[in-house]
Amino acid sequence: MEKAKIFITRKIPEVAIELLSKHFKVEIFPLDRPITKSELKRHIKDKTGVIPLLTDNITKEIMDSAPRLKIIANYAAGYNNIDITEATKRGIMVTNTPDVLTETTADLTWGMILGVARRIPEAENFLRKNRFKGWAPMLFLGSDVHHKILGIIGMGRIGKAVARRALGFGMKIIYYDKIRLSQKEEKEYSAEYRTLKYLLKNSDYITIHTPLTPETYHLIDEKELSMMKKTAFLINTARGPIVNEKALVKALKNNRIAGCALDVFEFEPRVSKEFLKIKNALLLPHIGSATLETRTNMALMCAQNIIAALIEKRIPPNLVNPQVIQKDEDIDRFRKF
Numbered sequence: 413m414e415k416a417k418i419f420i421t422r423k424i425p426e427v428a429i430e431l432l433s434k435h436f437k438v439e440i441f442p443l444d445r446p447i448t449k450s451e452l453k454r455h456i457k458d459k460t461g462v463i464p465l466l467t468d469n470i471t472k473e474i475m476d477s478a479p480r481l482k483i484i485a486n487y488a489a490g491y492n493n494i495d496i497t498e499a500t501k502r503g504i505m506v507t508n509t510p511d512v513l514t515e516t517t518a519d520l521t522w523g524m525i526l527g528v529a530r531r532i533p534e535a536e537n538f539l540r541k542n543r544f545k546g547w548a549p550m551l552f553l554g555s556d557v558h559h560k561i562l563g564i565i566g567m568g569r570i571g572k573a574v575a576r577r578a579l580g581f582g583m584k585i586i587y588y589d590k591i592r593l594s595q596k597e598e599k600e601y602s603a604e605y606r607t608l609k610y611l612l613k614n615s616d617y618i619t620i621h622t623p624l625t626p627e628t629y630h631l632i633d634e635k636e637l638s639m640m641k642k643t644a645f646l647i648n649t650a651r652g653p654i655v656n657e658k659a660l661v662k663a664l665k666n667n668r669i670a671g672c673a674l675d676v677f678e679f680e681p682r683v684s685k686e687f688l689k690i691k692n693a694l695l696l697p698h699i700g701s702a703t704l705e706t707r708t709n710m711a712l713m714c715a716q717n718i719i720a721a722l723i724e725k726r727i728p729p730n731l732v733n734p735q736v737i738q739k740d741e742d743i744d745r746f747r748k749f
Contacts, residue, residue, distance in 0.1 A: 414437075415435065415436050415437045416435075416436050416437070416460040416461070416722060417436065417437045417438075417439065417458055417459045417460055417461075418432055418436040418437070418438050418439070418459060418460065418461045418462070418463070418718060419438075419439050419440075419441075419455050419456050419459040419461075419462045419463070420438065420439070420440045420441065420462075420463045421441050421447045421452065421462070421463065421464045421465055421468050422440075422441055422444075422446075422447070422465055422487075423440055423441075423444070424440075424463070424487065424707070424710075424711040424714075425704075425707060425708040425711045425712075427708060427711065427712060428708070428711030428712050428714060428715040429711075431712065431715045431716075431719070432715045432718065432719070435719060435722075435723050436460075436461070436718075436722075439455065439459075441455065446465075446467050446468070446681075447468060449469075449473075449474070452464075452468060452474060453473075453474060453477040453478075454477075456474065456477060456478040456481065457477050457478055457479075458480060459478060459480065459481060460480050460481065460482050460483070460722060461481070461482060461483045461484075461485065461718045461721075461722060462478070462481065462483075462484055462485070463485045463486075463487055463714045463718070464484065464486060464487065464493070464494075465486075465487050465488065465493075466486070466487070466488040466490060466491075466492075466493050467493070467680075467681070468493060469493050469494075470484055470493060470494040470495065470499070471495050471498070472495055472498045475495070475498060475499065475502060475504065481502075481504050482503075482504060482505065482721065482722060483504065483505040483506075483507065483717070483718055483721045483722060483728070484499060484504060484505070484506045484507070485507045485714040485715075485717045485718050485728075486506065486507065486508045486509070486714075487509065487710055487711065487714055488508060488509060488710075489508055489509055489510050489512075489513055489701075490508070490623055490624065490650075490651065491506060491508050491732055492623065492624045492625070492651065494506055496732065496733050499733060499736070500733045500735050500736050503736055504736065505721055505728060505731055505733065505736055505737070506731070506732050506733045506736075507714070507717035507718075507721075507728045507729075507730040507731055507732060508730050508732050509709075509710040509713045509714060509730065510569065510730060511569060512706060512709045512710055512713055513700070513701035513706050513710060514569040514570050514573050515573055516700070516701050516702075516703050516705075516706040517570050517573075517649055517700040517701055518570055518573035518574045518576075518577060519577075520649060520675065520696075520699065520700050520702075521570070521574050521619055521621075521647060521649050521700075522574070522577050524647050524649070524673035524675065524694055524696070525557060525617055525619065525645070525647055525673065526557060527673060527694050528645055528647070528671045528672065528673040528692070528693075528694040529554050529555045529556070529557050529617070529645060529671075530552075530554040530555075530557075531552045531553075531554045531692075533694055534552060534691055535552045538552070555616075555643065555645070555670065557581055557583070557617070558581045558582050558583070559581070559582045559583065559584075560581075560583055560584075560616035560617060561583065561584045561585075561586065561614055561615050561616045561617070562574075562575075562578045562583045562584070562585050562586070562615065562616070562617050562619065563586050563587070563588070563606075563611040563612070563614070563615030563617065563618040563619070564585065564586070564587040564588075564603070564618075564619055564621060565587070565588050565589075565608070565611065565618065565619070565620045565621065565622055565631070566588075566589055566620060566621035566622030566623070566650065567587040567588075567589040567593055567603070567621075568589070568621060568622075568623075570621040570649075571587065571589070571619075571621040572597075572601060574619055574621065575587070575601040575602075575603055576601065579601075579602060584604075585601060585602055585603040585604065586603065586604045586605075586606045586610070586611055586614065586615065587603050587604070587605060587606070587611070588605070588606060588607065588608045588611045589605075589622070590627075592605050593605065608631075608636070609639060612636055612639040612640050613639050613640070613641070614641075615640070615641070615644060616641065616643065616644055616645070617644065617645050617647065618640065618644060618645070618646050618647065619647040619648075619649070620632070620646075620647065620648045620649070620650045620654055620655070621649070621650050622650055622654065623650070623651070624650070624651035624653055624654055628651075628654050629653050629654065630653065630654070630655070630656045631654050631655075632646070632654060632655040632656065632659075632660070633656040633659050634656065634659040634662070634663075637659055637660065637663040637668060637669060638663075638668065640663075640668070640669050641669070641670075642667065642668065642669060642670065643670050644669050644670055645669065645670050645671045645672060645673065646660070646669060646671075646672040646673075647672070647673045647674075648672070648673075648674050648675065648676055649675045649676065649700045650676060651676055652674075652676040652677040652678040652679070652680050653678045655674075655678065656678070657677065657678040657679070657684055657687075658684075660672060661684060661686045661687060661690070664690050664692060664693060665686070665690065670692065671692035671693060671694070672692070672693050672694070673693075673694040673695075673696075674687075674693065674694070674695055674696065675696040675697075675698055675699060675700050676698055676700075677698075680698065681697075681698075683695065713729075713730065716728075716729065717729060717730055717731075
């Protein structure tokens with residue numbers, strides 16, 4: 413019997429490719445760049461499964477070109493790059509990679525908080541240019557992090573992991589989320605629930621960890637930035653369009669806030685040239701989950717989701733559209749855990 417075909421839109425850690433190759437005929441996009449829409453349509457047309465990146469938009473048009481597609485195993489925790497409604501209509505399972513990148517992204521968030529607060533990139537660049545002439549009392553004065561107020565927007569897995577780390581800095585933690593934590597969890601994280609308005613007005617550091625949805629698009633806009641303290645910093649490791657970049661550039665240029673640290677951008681991979689001119693903007697190329705351990709685990713999770721669905725005929729561990737298997741005949745095909 414001929415093996416089903418799987419397409420991967422970019423090279424991922426080899427261990428996952430080896431695992432998939434035991435069960436499927438695996439094809440990998442050979443170029444080290446994002447795949448174009450036309451290339452994706454051409455490569456996916458005879459595939460049963462696909463592993464896309466968050467930079468690959470899996471739209472109705474793409475699905476139209478893949479009549480055999482049964483599963484989309486997204487190589488990311490978020491899945492706003494996939495038309496979930498359309499996939500569900502077609503009986504296509506969609507999975508993601510939650511949990512595995514939580515701690516790694518929280519680590520980077522803290523690196524960004526410390527980096528922008530203490531002006532670490534600026535100072536390092538200053539030294540590399542051989543401009544360091546000795547200790548000086550006013551050289552690269554930054555802002556303290558310890559015992560300040562940390563405002564967390566989105567208190568999910570990553571938000572909680574960031575909060576745990578904040579306790580070590582003696583910070584006061586406030587958070588905003590559409591779903592409030594239980595009293596037990598609020599006590600565990602020493603976190604106080606507040607409105608978004610209160611959080612914006614009172615936080616020294618505001619870090620974003622909410623998914624991108626129609627409700628969170630431009631959640632931080634000119635009005636919200638105007639509420640922040642002039643000494644406050646904005647950190648975003650979630651999704652770029654949650655922040656209106658034009659408004660953020662304006663706020664930074666007018667010294668409306670103290671600075672920002674961004675790992676994601678509204679029009680990614682394009683980064684506004686205005687950002688590149690701003691010294692108090694720490695900018696990273698979307699490396700929130702970029703450790704060897706985490707990226708390998710993400711790849712393995714994608715492979716395991718596909719194997720579970722197509723080979724073991726059971727519900728994949730990280731199914732994000734369970735509606736796709738709610739028909740009686742579908743449920744009979746799967747063994748629940």
